[in-house]
Amino acid sequence: MELLMSISIGVLFMVGTYLLLSKSIIRVVMGLLLLSHGAHLLLLTMAGLKQGMPALVDRYDQAFTDPLPQALILTAIVISFGMTSFSLAIAYRTYKFHKTDNLDELRGSNDD
Amino acid sequence: MSLTLFAVLLPFVAAIFIPLLYKWLRSVHTGWFVFVIPLVLFGYFLTFIPDVMNGNYYYHSISWVPTLGMDFSVFIDGWGLLFALLITGIGFLVVLYSIYYLDKKREALHNFYVYLLLFMGAMLGVVLSDNILVLYVFWEITSLSSMLLISYWYKREASIEGAQKSTLITVFGGFTMLGGIALLSIITGTLSIQEMIAQADTAVNHPYFLAAMILILVGAFTKSAQFPFHIWLPDAMEAPTPVSAYLHSATMVKAGIYLVARFTPFFGGTAEWFWILSSFGLITLLYGSLSAVRQKDLKSILAFSTISQLGMIMSLLGIGSAALYFDVPNEIYTGAVLAAVFHLFNHATFKGSLFMAAGIVDHETGTRDIRKLGGLMTIMPATFTISVIGAASMAGLPPFNGFLSKEKFFMALTDVTEYSIFSIESAAIWFPIVGWIASIFTFLYCAIFVFRTFGGKFKPDNFSKHVHEAPIGMLISPIILVTIVVIVGIFPNIISPVLLEPAIASIMQGVPQDHPAFNVDIYHWHGWELELFMTIAVVVLGSLLYATMRKWENFSIYQRERDPVNGLYDYGLKGLVSSSKGVTKLQMTGRLKDYLSFISVFLILLVMYTMFKFDAFGLNLAGMSEITVYEAILVLFFIVSVLAIPFIQQRVAAVAVLGFVGFYIALFFVIFRAPDVAMTQLLVETVVVILFMLAFYHLPGLRKEKDKPTFAFPRVMISVAVGITVTAVALGANAYQQGHDLIPISNYQVENSADLAGGYNVVNVVLVDYRGLDTVLELLVLGIAALAVVTLVKLRMKEGEDL
Numbered sequence: 001m002e003l004l005m006s007i008s009i010g011v012l013f014m015v016g017t018y019l020l021l022s023k024s025i026i027r028v029v030m031g032l033l034l035l036s037h038g039a040h041l042l043l044l045t046m047a048g049l050k051q052g053m054p055a056l057v058d059r060y061d062q063a064f065t066d067p068l069p070q071a072l073i074l075t076a077i078v079i080s081f082g083m084t085s086f087s088l089a090i091a092y093r094t095y096k097f098h099k100t101d102n103l104d105e106l107r108g109s110n111d112d
Numbered sequence: 113m114s115l116t117l118f119a120v121l122l123p124f125v126a127a128i129f130i131p132l133l134y135k136w137l138r139s140v141h142t143g144w145f146v147f148v149i150p151l152v153l154f155g156y157f158l159t160f161i162p163d164v165m166n167g168n169y170y171y172h173s174i175s176w177v178p179t180l181g182m183d184f185s186v187f188i189d190g191w192g193l194l195f196a197l198l199i200t201g202i203g204f205l206v207v208l209y210s211i212y213y214l215d216k217k218r219e220a221l222h223n224f225y226v227y228l229l230l231f232m233g234a235m236l237g238v239v240l241s242d243n244i245l246v247l248y249v250f251w252e253i254t255s256l257s258s259m260l261l262i263s264y265w266y267k268r269e270a271s272i273e274g275a276q277k278s279t280l281i282t283v284f285g286g287f288t289m290l291g292g293i294a295l296l297s298i299i300t301g302t303l304s305i306q307e308m309i310a311q312a313d314t315a316v317n318h319p320y321f322l323a324a325m326i327l328i329l330v331g332a333f334t335k336s337a338q339f340p341f342h343i344w345l346p347d348a349m350e351a352p353t354p355v356s357a358y359l360h361s362a363t364m365v366k367a368g369i370y371l372v373a374r375f376t377p378f379f380g381g382t383a384e385w386f387w388i389l390s391s392f393g394l395i396t397l398l399y400g401s402l403s404a405v406r407q408k409d410l411k412s413i414l415a416f417s418t419i420s421q422l423g424m425i426m427s428l429l430g431i432g433s434a435a436l437y438f439d440v441p442n443e444i445y446t447g448a449v450l451a452a453v454f455h456l457f458n459h460a461t462f463k464g465s466l467f468m469a470a471g472i473v474d475h476e477t478g479t480r481d482i483r484k485l486g487g488l489m490t491i492m493p494a495t496f497t498i499s500v501i502g503a504a505s506m507a508g509l510p511p512f513n514g515f516l517s518k519e520k521f522f523m524a525l526t527d528v529t530e531y532s533i534f535s536i537e538s539a540a541i542w543f544p545i546v547g548w549i550a551s552i553f554t555f556l557y558c559a560i561f562v563f564r565t566f567g568g569k570f571k572p573d574n575f576s577k578h579v580h581e582a583p584i585g586m587l588i589s590p591i592i593l594v595t596i597v598v599i600v601g602i603f604p605n606i607i608s609p610v611l612l613e614p615a616i617a618s619i620m621q622g623v624p625q626d627h628p629a630f631n632v633d634i635y636h637w638h639g640w641e642l643e644l645f646m647t648i649a650v651v652v653l654g655s656l657l658y659a660t661m662r663k664w665e666n667f668s669i670y671q672r673e674r675d676p677v678n679g680l681y682d683y684g685l686k687g688l689v690s691s692s693k694g695v696t697k698l699q700m701t702g703r704l705k706d707y708l709s710f711i712s713v714f715l716i717l718l719v720m721y722t723m724f725k726f727d728a729f730g731l732n733l734a735g736m737s738e739i740t741v742y743e744a745i746l747v748l749f750f751i752v753s754v755l756a757i758p759f760i761q762q763r764v765a766a767v768a769v770l771g772f773v774g775f776y777i778a779l780f781f782v783i784f785r786a787p788d789v790a791m792t793q794l795l796v797e798t799v800v801v802i803l804f805m806l807a808f809y810h811l812p813g814l815r816k817e818k819d820k821p822t823f824a825f826p827r828v829m830i831s832v833a834v835g836i837t838v839t840a841v842a843l844g845a846n847a848y849q850q851g852h853d854l855i856p857i858s859n860y861q862v863e864n865s866a867d868l869a870g871g872y873n874v875v876n877v878v879l880v881d882y883r884g885l886d887t888v889l890e891l892l893v894l895g896i897a898a899l900a901v902v903t904l905v906k907l908r909m910k911e912g913e914d915l
Contacts, residue, residue, distance in 0.1 A: 073789050
């Protein structure tokens with residue numbers, strides 16, 4: 001399973017990077033979202049998958065999965081949510097102000 | 113903290129209060145408060161003389177950064193004390209002079225005196241520190257304060273350029289010197305200069321010895337304006353004249369001399385040290401005096417003359433260092449060191465008075481151009497007298513002190529061949545010839561300085577103001593200096609046991625004090641020796657050249673006064689600016705995709721290199737968990753939907769697939785026994801999809817993307833490489849984990865969560881308890897993001913206001 005997940009994570013990072021290198025702001029935001037998905041899964045996969053039960057100490061009496069990566073991912077999901085909404089707001093404002101979502105057209109002038 | 117340490121830091125402490133005094137007591141010239149400090153310090157350092165005369169030294173050290181071996185240690189011996197007295201002595205004369213030179217209403221005095229005190233403290237630190245790293249720090253502060261003082265009139269373009277030039281050159285030298293300091297500490301294993309000197313015998317054979325020597329010398333040569341680094345000094349004349357008299361003739365430019373002499377016991381006695389110092393010194397001496405003749409500006413004449421005199425002292429130290437080649441230093445070579453120390457003192461006195469005289473001329477007439485000046489002899493008799501005495505001493509005429517040290521200089525040059533060491537015979541004939549030619553031109557520019565300014569006809573039309581003698585306050589300092597010139601000239605032996613002998617003793621370390629070489633007895637009449645004939649020839653030929661000046665002053669070589677070495681500097685600076693602009697242009701394209709490409713490529717290279725270096729690649733299929741059919745199908749669909757996203761052109765479809773991917777991930781979390789994460793992912797993904805829909809409502813549709821052909825392929829390549837790298841990291845980490853019996857740090861949390869935190873869901877307990885602070889800060893981040901979003905959506909600029 002770890003092999004399949006590693007490949008999936010690779011695909012997420014690949015597509016995420018491809019979108020990041022796009023000209024359109026909205027695709028860049030989508031790329032960011034995919035990258036954070038990839039990072040979350042990577043945290044989980046590196047610790048080993050499906051070993052033991054969820055870490056609910058009063059329910060089971062056997063080995064548990066490692067709870068620490070899960071806690072880290074929870075924090076990361078919330079932070080990446082904040083980042084995504086902020087990026088979307090920037091995309092919205094940029095378009096309102098400059099009337100374009102093309103990053104190449106948003107370049108500063110050569111003089112400054 | 114001992115009083116001596118405080119003495120070094122006093123100028124820095126005083127500098128803090130200067131702006132306040134300037135603000136509160138505007139009616140009093142700020143200089144009067146500053147004046148007290150060098151005066152007190154001068155008196156304080158005088159009390160060290162009896163001790164130092166008896167061959168003792170003062171040492172006190174406090175630990176500063178013990179892990180780096182950086183101690184703040186004050187070391188006062190004859191050589192350091194001579195400098196400390198020069199710094200504070202010339203210091204209070206210059207401050208006194210500046211009180212009359214700088215107008216209290218028009219000038220930004222608080223800036224000026226803060227910089228000046230900064231310099232004074234730093235310079236004291238340089239000459240009194242035994243720890244070489246502390247010395248380096250103070251060394252750089254002197255460069256910094258020099259830069260601030262040169263650019264004091266910062267609205268003049270020439271001031272800014274001069275400051276830039278001096279900073280670039282001296283800081284380059286200082287940085288090179290830091291390399292030499294690092295090598296020295298590797299060679300000797302200590303940062304204390306005196307401990308280094310104690311190891312001089314063994315250090316000579318170290319492979320880094322020569323490299324350390326050259327690096328240290330680059331630092332000393334840039335600071336002491338030796339050819340070809342001298343070009344910053346004439347441009348530094350843009351500073352107010354008190355600064356030129358203080359930093360750029362009497363003290364700061366002698367820091368290089370100080371360092372060279374300080375390290376003579378360490379490096380001296382080797383052929384390289386001898387040849388580098390004496391040849392660079394002589395070249396600088398000749399080049400400086402030839403260039404000084406061509407100058408039309410009084411201060412420029414003095415600047416090139418300073419360069420020339422510094423070269424002379426440097427060459428004397430080089431010749432004198434040969435004394436350490438012998439087991440018992442002989443009188444001939446220590447005579448050169450005596451000449452160096454004596455001339456250093458004399459130069460500070462006569463050059464200080466000449467600078468002040470030039471400042472007076474500038475201040476009272478409004479110009480320093482010798483083509484406009486003339487006939488001031490009767491109008492400014494006091495200034496004229498000061499200039500004549502100073503210039504005569506500089507030209508080496510009796511009975512002034514310059515004559516005595518010039519004689520010693522000639523003696524050192526002609527005696528250099530006495531012993532056949534370092535294969536001296538091959539070039540030694542040039543030593544006296546170069547020195548003698550340079551002295552002729554020294555005489556010539558001294559004559560030009562005095563007679564072009566004070567002789568000839570007075571032309572009132574050349575001056576914008578009414579010309580008169582300077583106020584008495586401005587004359588006090590130069591009069592004190594020329595008095596010293598005369599007294600030391602007539603009775604040279606009053607300073608020799610007090611200042612000169614202890615200074616020589618610390619340069620020629622390890623030699624018994626009763627050795628005849630240390631019995632300094634200076635006198636005028638040596639009999640009809642070669643030196644005397646050389647001086648007579650200098651006067652005759654110099655006068656002849658001045659008398660025929662009308663004939664050669666139209667030669668183009670005399671007309672062009674700009675130093676040709678400047679061309680090299682300009683070329684280098686232009687190249688530096690344009691190439692750094694080129695590099696910046698190459699990387700700062702203003703395109704997001706370029707920046708992200710750089711970051712991605714760098715990340716790939718760094719990670720892949722590390723993985724290769726530590727052989728971190730790995731694949732351990734045996735240790736992995738099994739795959740059910742359901743999961744395999746899930747992963748397949750997941751990969752297909754992710755891959756589809758870049759190809760979708762419809763907004764709604766794109767958001768839908770993005771949502772699919774998010775919910776798939778929630779499913780994965782369920783499978784991987786992470787129920788809390790799955791819940792959160794479901795909630796967050798729902799909100800994100802809604803947010804995307806909202807944004808799409810306002811944004812234009814997705815267009816089909818067309819990359820430039822040059823970017824389309826790299827874009828795919830970078831993306832694929834990132835994907836492969838991450839997969840390799842994930843598999844490698846997994847394989848490593850299978851191969852080693854690692855104990856997760858969360859075991860503690862699992863075992864104790866019920867007892868300590870009273871919670872049974874360990875993930876929750878980790879979030880709110882073990883890592884509670886982290887979660888609080890995460891909320892803060894979210895709060896800031898929310899505020900930012902609201903601001904971006906709601907806030908509007910007023911009419912005409914820019915983002």
